[in-house]
Amino acid sequence: MVDTTVLRDDLRFGEGPRHGPDGRLWYSDFYDHEVRALDLDTGEQEVVCEVPGQPSGLGWLPDGRLLVVSMLDRKVLRLEEGGLVEHADLGGVATFHANDMLVDAHGRAYVGNFGFDLHAAIAADGEAPLMEPDWVAPGTALALVGPDGSVAVAAEDLKFPNGTGLLPDGRLVVAETLAFALTAFDVAADGALSGRRVFAPLREHLIAPDGIAVDAEGGVWVAPALQPFAFRVEEGGVITHRVRTSQTCFAVAIVGDRLVCCTAPTSQPEVVSGARLGKLEVVDL
Template identity: 55%
Template sequence: MTDTTTVLTGLHFAEAPTLGPDGHLYLSDFYAHEVLRVDVTDWSTTVVATVEEQPSGLGWLADGSLLVVSMNDRRLRRLDPDGTLHDHADLSGVARGSANDMYVDQQGRAWVGDFGFDFYGLLRDEPDADPLFGPDADPPTASIALVTSDGTVTRAAEGLQFPNGMVELSDGRLVVAETVGKCLTAFDVDGHRLINRRQYADLRTAGPGGAAVLPDGICVDAEDGIWVSDPAGSGAVRIAGGEVRERVSTSQPCFAVGLVGDQLVCCTAESSNPNVAGTRRTGRLEVCTVTVPGP
């Protein structure tokens, strides 16, 4: 078990740590409504965009534009290299509830998951509820939307149990973290569709002491090992060949991971609940050195 070092504090709730083409790390701070650029030489931050409806997944187009999921109005925004923010696509025809994490491939296709229901509305009505894992929780399934580089939106897959982080393996498979499903799920990519769905890794007993890993954000390394954030276990695990190969321990729940060279970047926070994380700046970036670097 490897421990992390905290390099940045004062965040609300960081998500989607993504290495940009300029060599900087980018991330969304949900409840600050900000997209941040992080200089990994000294971990200083710059706000590059404000997204009032809450930013989440990030990814780049070939022209250097940054795509940003705008969660609560279910839109995809595009930040041009000159700093101008535009609407890129309307996801409301596919997404139910808030839009969420995203992967943008080399063809400029954006794969975007959603919550499947009004998660934040339920928390407004019942601040102490657990709509995903509480004793009475029965969340509906959700979809993955495909957004082409011209902004066209189609439904690529459905019936997922809270789709979250996504990565592409070297053979072209797309792997999705199903948080409520406690698993990683693989698809083949067939143009605008995700097909041949199958389980990539069962995470029901992959956490410390045989507990379940509830996968949130994920990232992939140069050997197709998938790092999976484990908020319930306050850490992250590396999955290769369907099995846990390494573990990292964080100071508090870990909700997203990214790789910058041989540094695993963990986004941690006291809680993901907006009634907690939205009012307190307990979010951190924590890092550790891993044996296999990023791709």
């Protein structure tokens, strides 16, 4: 029996969920090319914008303007009154599709990318080779985008940098999906990262961390990408809570006192791009 309740079951593939400044759940649907905002209490949903290059990570500048990752053209876009405009070009940093994003209170954005064609690798050989301890994913950089759209490298040689969050003590935590680990960094006043270390090793639990959400106590809720669960992980790798979802969980967000999970049977485009198998699922914390 699952622990969640299905809010919506008409998605293609939901990603990048965020608790918006207006209290609604904001999320991207890759293959509908839409960013949406959903009122969890009324069920009313709005299509905020359409992103032809496939939307992913979301965040807001201090003045409230929305930033959204455009995956296929490796850009961060900014929503103005007249529509989306280019905020930053990640082509000099991202080595494959741009992905999840965290925007901090200063308007600095940390943006991950695949690093290589993961979907093609899985289509060719399945997921099993990626889970072998001696298989090493290609490294790629985490991008740091300034509020003015300037782009720099925040950290190098990450194994599929994905969900990102800020811990209560100010450290940044990044889900390295294909390292099967959460990685922590110290954050300088200018947003630069240092002091890289493992926050939580997760390989023994077969958790390939995808989306994450940090709670007020410093626990990290993790979407495992390979299992129909969401896990709460503390520093060192201790799992304190487990929520069962109806299908594989790829992203999570904390909205008020609820955990929202984006689920789908798989992340492979050939399966989910043409069907509506994705769901938004919720559980009270």
